[in-house]
Amino acid sequence: MINLNKKIKQIQPSATLKITAMAKKMKKEGLDVISFGAGEPDYDTPQYIKDAAIKSINNGETKYTPASGTDELKSAVVEKLQKENNLQYANENIIISCGAKHSIYNIIQVIINDGDEVILFAPYWVSYIEQIRLAGGTPVIVDTTVTDFKLNLEELKKKISKKTKLIIINSPQNPSGVVYSKEELTGLAKILKEHEEIVIISDEIYEKLIYSGLSHYSIAQIDASLKERLILVNGLSKTYSMTGWRIGYLAAPVEVAKAVSTLQSHSTSNPTTFCQKASVTAMKTDSDDVKKMIVHFEKRRDLIYGLLNEINGFEVIKPEGSFYIFPKISMTFNKKYNGKEITDSTSFAQVLLEEKNVAVVPGVAFGCDNYIRLSFATSDENIKNGVQRIKEFTEGLS
Numbered sequence: 001m002i003n004l005n006k007k008i009k010q011i012q013p014s015a016t017l018k019i020t021a022m023a024k025k026m027k028k029e030g031l032d033v034i035s036f037g038a039g040e041p042d043y044d045t046p047q048y049i050k051d052a053a054i055k056s057i058n059n060g061e062t063k064y065t066p067a068s069g070t071d072e073l074k075s076a077v078v079e080k081l082q083k084e085n086n087l088q089y090a091n092e093n094i095i096i097s098c099g100a101k102h103s104i105y106n107i108i109q110v111i112i113n114d115g116d117e118v119i120l121f122a123p124y125w126v127s128y129i130e131q132i133r134l135a136g137g138t139p140v141i142v143d144t145t146v147t148d149f150k151l152n153l154e155e156l157k158k159k160i161s162k163k164t165k166l167i168i169i170n171s172p173q174n175p176s177g178v179v180y181s182k183e184e185l186t187g188l189a190k191i192l193k194e195h196e197e198i199v200i201i202s203d204e205i206y207e208k209l210i211y212s213g214l215s216h217y218s219i220a221q222i223d224a225s226l227k228e229r230l231i232l233v234n235g236l237s238k239t240y241s242m243t244g245w246r247i248g249y250l251a252a253p254v255e256v257a258k259a260v261s262t263l264q265s266h267s268t269s270n271p272t273t274f275c276q277k278a279s280v281t282a283m284k285t286d287s288d289d290v291k292k293m294i295v296h297f298e299k300r301r302d303l304i305y306g307l308l309n310e311i312n313g314f315e316v317i318k319p320e321g322s323f324y325i326f327p328k329i330s331m332t333f334n335k336k337y338n339g340k341e342i343t344d345s346t347s348f349a350q351v352l353l354e355e356k357n358v359a360v361v362p363g364v365a366f367g368c369d370n371y372i373r374l375s376f377a378t379s380d381e382n383i384k385n386g387v388q389r390i391k392e393f394t395e396g397l398s
């Protein structure tokens with residue numbers, strides 16, 4: 001048997017992809033499964049974006065581009081950041097990657113040395129923690145379940161140490177749906193200003209999926225001086241329903257951008273050529289498709305929030321963005337369903353899937369074992385039926 005390297009042995013496969021794959025397999029076997037596992041919009045990629053990719057292929061744009069992406073797409077990103085976020089960058093600051101996940105992976109690889117500490121707010125997105133470990137870093141967790149998922153700045157101050165190299169923030173957030181306000185980000189910026197050695201990743205992949213008339217703020221807008229050590233990450237996946245196209249990007253100080261470009265040149269080479277071309281069209285078109293999707297998501301957010309709130313014992317915070325909701329379900333622990341005991345979020349998800357054919361993601365994957373994550377990127381009918389089954393499940397516990 002081949003002895004794998006010690007870093008890969010330490011990390012777990014993505015729990016969200018695992019649960020989605022399990023639910024798909026059960027569906028294929030003919031079971032009536034309702035999945036709340038999806039990490040992607042349930043809408044098709046808009047036709048004008050598909051047409052742009054097809055045109056690009058037919059024009060012969062099927063060869064390598066520069067490893068860090070095409071100038072055309074970098075310029076579209078620069079224009080977007082200027083127009084929508086009031087942030088000034090040049091093409092040399094931008095790297096196009098194979099998805100935002102790839103952008104974050106690359107940044108962590110070029111920034112982190114063995115033993116460096118990286119601060120995350122829990123609940124956190126599943127991949128951060130494993131990417132940090134893969135780079136030899138040590139995740140340091142700030143709990144936000146005690147501050148209703150808002151930035152827990154008092155706890156943050158206690159967790160900053162001489163070894164802190166990086167902090168990752170994500171707003172709108174996966175899995176809680178929280179959106180950091182201008183005031184919260186101002187508080188965070190104040191702390192970070194006192195620690196000039198800390199690099200910041202701001203993951204803004206859900207920027208456009210924001211509800212109740214709230215606005216998205218990037219921490220770079222709050223305090224321009226942080227831009228020198230800030231890397232902004234965004235991508236096309238969620239906003240344009242382009243998860244499978246694998247295009248994400250980062251905006252960084254030139255030395256970081258250059259290092260990531262070098263890393264990409266020896267790993268993935270360029271992101272897919274015609275997907276980059278179609279991304280330019282996506283970003284430059286003011287489309288109703290995206291606006292409609294956001295309106296639908298807001299209605300579904302209201303629907304799922306209302307229904308989950310009716311479940312006795314669940315504690316639910318209304319998401320302000322993204323397409324996830326993260327109820328506290330620990331009141332079900334130490335109870336049984338059909339003789340099967342629930343002891344944590346993993347056994348909750350497991351028994352729920354086996355007994356009611358409903359797939360949810362255990363909160364432990366996001367660093368919070370008392371919770372589960374549901375994605376509301378699914379139809380109203382699925383939301384109504386699926387939450388009804390969860391309700392029956394909790395009522396059947398003894």
Ligand SMILES: Cc1ncc(COP(=O)(O)O)c(C=O)c1O
Nearest residue numbers: 039099100101125174235237248
């Ligand atoms: C918080 C967060 N960041 C980044 C990503 C990565 O998105 P992609 O690699 O598809 O651009 C995701 C996807 O689920 C996410 O939830």
